[in-house]
Amino acid sequence: MLEILNAITTGRREEKGSQALERFQGVMQLEQLGEVIRSTSLCGLGQTAPNPVLSTLRWFRDEYEAHVFDRKCKAGVCQSLLLYSIDPEKCRGCTLCAKKCPAGAILGTPKAPHHIVPERCVGCGTCREACPFAAITVE
Numbered sequence: 485m486l487e488i489l490n491a492i493t494t495g496r497r498e499e500k501g502s503q504a505l506e507r508f509q510g511v512m513q514l515e516q517l518g519e520v521i522r523s524t525s526l527c528g529l530g531q532t533a534p535n536p537v538l539s540t541l542r543w544f545r546d547e548y549e550a551h552v553f554d555r556k557c558k559a560g561v562c563q564s565l566l567l568y569s570i571d572p573e574k575c576r577g578c579t580l581c582a583k584k585c586p587a588g589a590i591l592g593t594p595k596a597p598h599h600i601v602p603e604r605c606v607g608c609g610t611c612r613e614a615c616p617f618a619a620i621t622v623e
């Protein structure tokens with residue numbers, strides 16, 4: 485179950501439709517696994533262990549689907565699903581974000597708009613906190 489949850493909440497961008505389908509199949513397996521664990525465990529611990537997943541699947545299925553198909557985390561919790569970008573209209577090229585980025589994902593020259601390389605970004609949010617001009621957005 486953990487492996488499936490990890491597949492849903494990590495890795496993103498430039499993924500193909502078939503990979504989304506594989507993740508969707510994973511969600512269905514998650515449900516089946518949870519039911520099997522609940523109905524076949526001998527003790528109460530095993531019987532209740534899958535409840536968090538089963539209840540969130542029941543009440544927040546749209547969030548699972550957003551993770552699987554849109555590759556988005558509405559709650560803004562799954563770091564690797566967040567997409568950070570710099571608004572070139574607001575960026576003054578102060579270089580602060582590039583200096584603080586732990587992944588070296590921000591490129592640019594002083595006094596010119598900077599740019600985030602999505603493939604390198606780990607979604608830590610440090611740049612957004614550092615920018616004095618609120619030029620960095622996340623979705």
Ligand code: SF4
Nearest residue numbers: 585605606608609611
């Ligand atoms: S979110 Fe983190 S890793 Fe991504 S560009 Fe900003 S500082 Fe770098």
Ligand code: SF4
Nearest residue numbers: 575576578579581615
């Ligand atoms: S910290 Fe803000 S203003 Fe400075 S370079 Fe980065 S995005 Fe541009």
